[in-house]
Amino acid sequence: MTEEERRAQSEQTNGEPVLDFSVGRVNENSTPYIDYHSVDALLSLQHPRTEEPAELTFYITGQVQELLFKLLFTEINRVRDLLFDDRIDDALWYLRRIERTQRVLTACWEPVSTLTPREFANFRNELGSASGFQSYMYRQLEFSLGNKVRRMAEAYHAVPWLHEQVTAVLEAPSLYDATLAVLHRRGRIPEKCVPVEFAEPYVPDALVEEAWGAIYRSPEEDPQLHALAEALSELNYQYSRWRTTHLLAVERIMGHKPGTGGTLGVEWLRRVAEHRFFPELWSVRTEF
Incomplete structure (x- = not known):
């Protein structure tokens, strides 16, 4: 029309x-x-598989988060491609939208956090070995942000189409790979600092930290790079808020029981919550 x-x-x-x-x-x-x-x-x-009313809350919020994982994954790859094309301002615009989406994702834990231990126990057995840890959209999102661990892709080996899909993301450049390429093209870091083996875990580099430090000390020299640094820091900050809120919701609902996927539950989530993407953007803050 x-x-x-x-x-x-x-x-x-x-x-x-x-x-x-x-x-x-x-x-x-x-x-x-x-x-x-x-x-x-x-x-x-x-x-839902039980008569427990609270199960629908758990069920729907899980599905909503999967949809938001898909949206974030799509938008992050868009930003990555824009950075490879040196369209920094466009990338910053989409990073602004990503930040808003992340806030919605974190808010999804609010309904779940209202579940009492008894309500959750009334349907938890129906989960069997199902766990959010198995979410392939979540895993692809982590990979797209640069948290590359090959064994996490191998976990999907029993499902060929899924293993192929997740492995393709593992082996593709991440958002931070594209960012480091920008820093190299702007003369901030040498070529050796830009990863060429995209499936390998990223190792922090002192030269990259020095480059971010120079950008923060003189933001007026390249306002775009300074804005990009802060936008990426915000992305990681919001992602860490989601992880931490997840941890608190689980601890409130089921205490320190083992997770359905075989992890230690809260202790595993606490360890995951301490991870940081774009490590030099966090370590550089110590020098100021």
């Missing part, structure tokens, strides 16, 4: 909503809104 058609429709209804949902629909058993968002398919995907 064009803007002219929308304006004409609004005039016909005196600005009131159109109540004839047959207008613009794809099939007779739907509405345009359902068609666009696939709402019927989306709302058919909830299958």
Whole structure:
């Protein structure tokens, strides 16, 4: 529908909503809104396994987080590609949107944190060995940000299509790889500081830390790089907030029980929460 058609429709209804949902629909058993968002398919995907009312809270918030993982993964790869193309301002715009999405992701723990230990215990056994640790969108998101660990990809070996998909992300450049390439092209770091083996865990480099230090000491020399440094720091800050809130929600719900995926539960989450992407952007702060 064009803007002219929308304006004409609004005039016909005196600005009131159109109540004839047959207008613009794809099939007779739907509405345009359902068609666009696939709402019927989306709302058919909830299958709690117990009569415990709180299970639906756990179920839906988990699905929402998976959708947000997908959105973040897509946007982070977009930023990575923009950085490789030296479109720094465009990358900064999308990093702004990523930060807003991360806040929504963290807020997803709020409904979950209201579960009492008894409510969670009433359906926890139905999880079996299922664990958020197994989320392939989460794993791809971690890889895209630079937290590369090959054995985490090998965990999906039993599912060939999934193993191939996750491994492809493992072996692709990360957001930080693209950032380091920008620093090299701007003459801030030598070529040897830019990774060429993208599947390997990133090792912090003193020369990279020195480069970030120079950028922070004289932000006016390259405002774009200074803004990029702060945007990446914000991204990591928001991600760490999500991890820490996850830790607190789990500890509140089930204490120090082992995780369903075989981890130590809270202790494992505490260790994960201490990880930092873009390490030199954090270590450089000590010198100021």
